[in-house]
Each structure stands twice: as structure tokens, then as C-alpha cells.
Amino acid sequence: MASTRFGRRFVSALVIPVVGALALASCSGGSDASKGTDSPKGYVEATSGEVNLYTWSDxxxxxxxxxxxxDTGITLNVDYYDSNENLEAKLRASNGAGYDVVVPTDYMVKILADSNLLLPFDAKSLPNGVNIKDSFFDVYFDQGRKYTIPYLYGTNSIMYDSAVITEKIDSWADYFNPPASAGKVGIQNDQVEAVNAALRxxxxQPCTKDGAQLQAAQDLLKSFKxxxxxxxxxxxxxRLATGEEKMAMIYSGAAYRAALERPSLKYVYPKEGVNLWQDNFAIPVGAKNVDQAKTFLNWMLKPENMAVAVNFQGYxxxxxxTDELMKPELASSPAIVIPPGYDLAKPVPPCDNEATANYSKIFETFKG
Structure with a gap:
């Protein structure tokens, strides 16, 4: 999830625990079928037209x-958003129209699917659906992959410049009570990430409805402002790479890329835990270019294509x-490789309506 969001020997250290944690917790239109190829599964591969992708910035x-x-003859147009909530608002306002492919994070997939804003298509109906890792089919937010295919996954935490901030930073408490050397601190425009971090x-715990706990998180954000x-x-x-900010909340892939430019930047695995997220490709229910959208999803399921995103984004x-095609420097990055013994990176399922309303009030009060 992620705005600027392992080599083989790291698979046991990161990929297997991550996948397990994530797991626990045919309509068509707008295509030129006469120029496509009908597969035995009923998948129509479009060879012309366009597909409109709505995704996270950078x-x-x-x-x-x-x-x-x-490769396909299809034009890919890309537009951007900076939070799952903005994506949700756009799809609700348009009844799922306006875009052909979107990139919701795990919890938002469930919210959008339950609201009938995503088109069911079944990932197994795509010829390259066999390339989805087995453990990525039974995910809590889309059992059996009826609405999505996986894109990238990672964590969301704190990064700071150790050349400037010499104090020990190892917790969310340190982030919300930064040392003077940190100067002004950056936070994401994301109510789920921000409020969950304050609760931790x-x-x-995330999704609490306890009034005293919610008030404590709100008070902390108020003092942090x-x-x-x-x-x-x-x-x-x-901002981190140039030194404009010395500490900020950041996604692991962006942290990896920032550290390439400024090696003194350190990624933190807080003692209170971090969110383990997974972003996914989905088709909105109002998409006009459905065959082109499915062709795009199928194309992205080729490891050589997905690996370009893996190596560029750092997830x-x-x-x-894709693990075998990962750059060595990415496979050894502290921002990507979860430290041995750190078992506090876990997915956070969506809160119910009452808890979400509480989050919105807290975050809007903070921003206001």
C-alpha cells in the first residue's frame, strides 16, 4: 500500500512467515473480442484499446x-491517489465507474467487495493465474481470489537519519515523542496507518472501541501535531533522501529506495509492532474495458513483468x-528483510463501521 509502497536465501526469513500471516487472519465489456484470443477458460485476450489504471502515487x-x-497493443493510462480512503470515495461517488483497474490494500479489498464495487472474475480463470503462489489464494480479504490478484506487499514503519538523530529510535512511542534533533516529522495522510500507530x-490494539484508549490516541496525535x-x-x-525531513512514517519499499540515496537512513521495526500489508489489482464493477483489464492482470502475472515492479518499488x-529475479541489494536490505525473531509484523483486518467512524473523527481532528 503504498505511495512511494529476497533473494532465495531470505525466503525462509521473510516470505514464508509473511505469507502465513496474510493468509490467516465473468462479466466483460469494452473489448474488441474479434481481435482477441479465446482460451479454454473463457478468458478473452484483448489486442487493442486501452485500460485505465488508478493506483498509488509513484x-x-x-x-x-x-x-x-x-507486448499487447493496448494503451495503459495511469492516474494516481494517495490513500485507500480516497480510492473508496472515488468508487462510491461513481458507483465503481471511471477506471478499469484499481490497487486496493488488503482491508480495502474486503470493504469494496462487500459494497459491490468490485467485479468478480476469479483469478483462476486467467491463464497465468497458476503463477499466484499457493499461499496467496486463501487470504483473509479475498478467499480463493474471486476479486483480485496480488501485486506487492511489505510493511509500514518509521525511518530516520541516524547521522542526525543519535538517540535510539525503536518504537512508535519514540516517533510520536521525537527528540529535538529530529526537527519536524513527516506522517502519512492515511487515517488507518496514523491512528493504528498512535494506538500502538x-x-x-487496532480497532479498539474502548473510549479511554481512543482518547489517549487522540491526545497523543494532538500533542504530536x-x-x-x-x-x-x-x-x-x-524528503528523507534529500534531508528535508529527518524522520517520517514510510512504507518499506520507499524506505529501501531512500536508503540507496542516503545510507544513514535507518528503517525501524517498532517494539509495539507494524502493519503487514498487501496491495492487489482489482477491477471496479463499473469498468468499461473489462477484457483489456483482464489482459493487463494476466500480463502482470508473468514473473518477468511483476519482477520489474518488485525491483523498482522495493517490495x-x-x-x-519473482523472488528469484529480485536484485541482490534488495534481497539484503534491512527495510525489506524482517529481522530474525521479529514476529510483530502482522496484517490488520478492516475495522467495523463503528471503529472506522472513530478513526475518521480522530484523524480529522488531528488534521484540522
Missing amino acids: YYPADLIKKFKT ATGA SRVSTINSDGILE ASGVKG
């Missing part, structure tokens, strides 16, 4: 846009063959 490589056109810092430089999910990588994928 979250799809330009090289793949060009390659998709070359005050000793509570004077230390905030930006409430923005865009440009975090650049792992649920597609077979």
Missing part, C-alpha cells in the same frame, strides 16, 4: 507502461518466480 514503473503497449504507541512537518503520503522518499510479490 507505484507503477514507467518501463512497464511502455512494455505493456509493446499508547498500548492499545506541533512536531509535524507534512501530513502527506506523497514525496516521503524524496516482494505473491507471484511465483
